[in-house]
Amino acid sequence: MRRTCCRVRRAQALIGVVVGEFELIRRYFVRPEGGRSAAAPTPPPETAVRLGIGDDCALLAPRAGFELAISTDMLVAGRHFLVDTGADALGWKSLAVNLSDLAAMGAQPLAFTLALALPEANPDWLEGFSRGLFECADRHGCTLIGGDTTRGPLNICITVLGEVPVQGGIRRDGARPGDDIWVSGNLGDAALGLRALRAAADDLTPQQRAHAVAALERPQPRVALGIALRGIATAMLDLSDGLLGDLGHMLAASGQLGAVIDVDALPLSFALRDRNRVLCLEAALAGGDDYELCFTANAAARSAVQFAAAQAGTAVSRIGFIDAGVAIRLVDGRGMPLALDHLSFRGYDHFA
Amino acid sequence: MRRTCCRVRRAQALIGVVVGEFELIRRYFVRPEGGRSAAAPTPPPETAVRLGIGDDCALLAPRAGFELAISTDMLVAGRHFLVDTGADALGWKSLAVNLSDLAAMGAQPLAFTLALALPEANPDWLEGFSRGLFECADRHGCTLIGGDTTRGPLNICITVLGEVPVQGGIRRDGARPGDDIWVSGNLGDAALGLRALRAAADDLTPQQRAHAVAALERPQPRVALGIALRGIATAMLDLSDGLLGDLGHMLAASGQLGAVIDVDALPLSFALRDRNRVLCLEAALAGGDDYELCFTANAAARSAVQFAAAQAGTAVSRIGFIDAGVAIRLVDGRGMPLALDHLSFRGYDHFA
Numbered sequence: 001m002r003r004t005c006c007r008v009r010r011a012q013a014l015i016g017v018v019v020g021e022f023e024l025i026r027r028y029f030v031r032p033e034g035g036r037s038a039a040a041p042t043p044p045p046e047t048a049v050r051l052g053i054g055d056d057c058a059l060l061a062p063r064a065g066f067e068l069a070i071s072t073d074m075l076v077a078g079r080h081f082l083v084d085t086g087a088d089a090l091g092w093k094s095l096a097v098n099l100s101d102l103a104a105m106g107a108q109p110l111a112f113t114l115a116l117a118l119p120e121a122n123p124d125w126l127e128g129f130s131r132g133l134f135e136c137a138d139r140h141g142c143t144l145i146g147g148d149t150t151r152g153p154l155n156i157c158i159t160v161l162g163e164v165p166v167q168g169g170i171r172r173d174g175a176r177p178g179d180d181i182w183v184s185g186n187l188g189d190a191a192l193g194l195r196a197l198r199a200a201a202d203d204l205t206p207q208q209r210a211h212a213v214a215a216l217e218r219p220q221p222r223v224a225l226g227i228a229l230r231g232i233a234t235a236m237l238d239l240s241d242g243l244l245g246d247l248g249h250m251l252a253a254s255g256q257l258g259a260v261i262d263v264d265a266l267p268l269s270f271a272l273r274d275r276n277r278v279l280c281l282e283a284a285l286a287g288g289d290d291y292e293l294c295f296t297a298n299a300a301a302r303s304a305v306q307f308a309a310a311q312a313g314t315a316v317s318r319i320g321f322i323d324a325g326v327a328i329r330l331v332d333g334r335g336m337p338l339a340l341d342h343l344s345f346r347g348y349d350h351f352a
Numbered sequence: 353m354r355r356t357c358c359r360v361r362r363a364q365a366l367i368g369v370v371v372g373e374f375e376l377i378r379r380y381f382v383r384p385e386g387g388r389s390a391a392a393p394t395p396p397p398e399t400a401v402r403l404g405i406g407d408d409c410a411l412l413a414p415r416a417g418f419e420l421a422i423s424t425d426m427l428v429a430g431r432h433f434l435v436d437t438g439a440d441a442l443g444w445k446s447l448a449v450n451l452s453d454l455a456a457m458g459a460q461p462l463a464f465t466l467a468l469a470l471p472e473a474n475p476d477w478l479e480g481f482s483r484g485l486f487e488c489a490d491r492h493g494c495t496l497i498g499g500d501t502t503r504g505p506l507n508i509c510i511t512v513l514g515e516v517p518v519q520g521g522i523r524r525d526g527a528r529p530g531d532d533i534w535v536s537g538n539l540g541d542a543a544l545g546l547r548a549l550r551a552a553a554d555d556l557t558p559q560q561r562a563h564a565v566a567a568l569e570r571p572q573p574r575v576a577l578g579i580a581l582r583g584i585a586t587a588m589l590d591l592s593d594g595l596l597g598d599l600g601h602m603l604a605a606s607g608q609l610g611a612v613i614d615v616d617a618l619p620l621s622f623a624l625r626d627r628n629r630v631l632c633l634e635a636a637l638a639g640g641d642d643y644e645l646c647f648t649a650n651a652a653a654r655s656a657v658q659f660a661a662a663q664a665g666t667a668v669s670r671i672g673f674i675d676a677g678v679a680i681r682l683v684d685g686r687g688m689p690l691a692l693d694h695l696s697f698r699g700y701d702h703f704a
Contacts, residue, residue: 050521055457055525056456056588057421057521060420062414067411068411069409069411070412070513072466074469076507079502079503080502105408117426146423147424150428150432152430153507155507157426159511169402253407
């Protein structure tokens with residue numbers, strides 16, 4: 001749909017030179033070879049984007065024995081990103097947060113659509129956005145197959161499509177009492193990066209600051225780890241709203257279970273681990289924007305988890321276990337319950 | 353992605369009652385039986401939405417021998433619809449314009465995702481929007497499988513997924529010189545409806561006005577016709593930007609062809625046909641928002657086209673033919689070239 005209510009303008013020609021919207025798409029978003037650069041990894045050979053950008057629909061055929069995993073995220077300026085975020089970082093992150101949803105299902109990325117509302121067609125911004133977007137797409141072999149551009153308050157909506165073996169998608173409702181709880185990478189760096197950009201963490205070294213801001217602006221979707229955990233993880237999701245909130249969703253979906261989390265086992269980077277304990281816990285437990293995977297696995301599968309992580313080149317940490325309770329209990333490394341009075345956090349909700 | 357930059361709020365509980373965003377989704381967009389009402393047509397039996405709303409991704413499995421058709425449209429308040437458009441009409445239209453893209457490919461709708469940015473969570477608006485949306489979804493057997501809600505300037509982004517037989521999608525690049533050009537339904541009513549809402553067409557009878565406004569606010573995606581035209585239409589697209597602009601896209605995609613259009617054969621409703629000739633032609637040729645199908649077919653297939661149209665219960669009109677020229681030429685019913693000096697129109701472009 002490309003019509004507006006502000007229509008009927010002076011004609012230049014019946015079939016004129018098509019500029020503006022269509023030229024914008026051609027210049028910044030249509031690429032040779034169906035949207036993938038020569039440097040990108042080759043997609044699974046039997047899979048094909050049968051038709052990409054330019055028609056009413058794209059056509060996609062998953063391989064026999066696979067089904068499609070689909071996810072949509074919408075990013076709004078001033079809510080999901082600071083308004084002065086660089087265009088290339090925003091391009092990267094817009095796709096990365098969607099790929100993180102595919103990773104959380106154990107899906108192999110195939111393709112994505114991009115809908116973009118822009119206040120103006122600024123060539124510098126578009127060039128940067130497009131560069132960051134395709135850098136992330138190429139890293140994960142994901143092809144832009146269609147979309148929509150319109151004028152409006154900045155809004156980026158991406159739908160990603162991936163494939164998983166039939167019955168092989170890793171859902172969030174499979175956690176069972178006794179399962180270990182694992183997370184990938186480090187937690188809390190993105191929250192620290194946001195504090196740094198707001199000049200609320202000015203005691204960081206330049207290296208710590210750069211690390212934290214990169215975690216916020218260039219999250220790494222754990223696609224390879226998600227795939228490696230097929231058949232091993234019993235439940236999985238990605239951490240976008242903060243560990244406690246997201247783990248709460250997993251526990252609710254799995255039948256109102258509880259969990260015990262050892263806060264001394266939470267993986268903290270060199271940038272975060274020297275901060276004061278309250279800041280560390282708030283960032284790691286409720287910081288959000290981590291885009292790490294949180295998953296459960298049977299205790300007998302510990303070496304299988306470690307092998308999958310090594311295969312994927314992504315560190316994982318065992319941070320607790322599922323129990324039959326109805327709450328998340330925080331304990332320290334000696335198993336002692338944590339006093340929580342000094343902590344303030346919960347999962348994020350746009351309308352609460 | 354559900355995080356924002358405005359974070360860290362006072363905790364109420366570690367796993368509190370989840371309200372707001374998640375309650376909004378549950379109340380207005382999660383339905384029993386995987387998103388389809390009992391009254392909805394049964395989807396193709398072998399096809400399955402394997403997993404709907406609630407996980408990181410939805411899972412979808414097209415039938416063997418079919419591939420997926422995918423399209424995304426973004427609607428912005430004040431651009432794609434008047435800001436005072438009723439919520440239920442907006443819900444209907446948001447999905448209908450996407451289904452029209454599936455129809456234009458000859459695809460059977462299966463499922464859709466919805467991303468919604470809202471200035472506020474207004475229950476009346478949400479109830480109306482949801483009602484209109486699902487009315488359209490049920491009419492076409494299309495299941496809501498996932499999405500995203502966030503706070504922000506009103507923006508509606510829908511991605512639809514449908515299925516077509518492998519190699520059976522009707523693309524826009526298959527028109528050949530000598531092919532007939534056809535359109536479904538009537539043209540120009542939506543443009544007349546927009547004029548009526550702006551009080552610029554106050555000579556309409558109440559019936560004419562109601563017809564024109566309904567054409568604007570409740571377009572009927574020609575899904576059954578699109579499917580019936582598989583193997584018959586050589587090229588097809590839906591009319592969103594106006595016949596001349598959209599036909600221009602088809603001609604360009606098919607190899608810089610030309611076309612001759614008999615303006616006296618353009619199908620006009622009882623609401624439009626009594627207006628003055630300039631208004632009629634502007635509305636029918638460049639009015640936009642019609643969401644009728646425009647397709648080409650071999651002249652030997654005229655009875656097959658009519659049979660398909662009768663099967664689908666949708667009228668079609670033969671309005672011209674493709675030639676080897678490089679422009680669209682308008683002629684009257686006697687074949688005489690039309691003087692165009694008094695006409696002002698072209699296809700719409702958001703950034704031109």
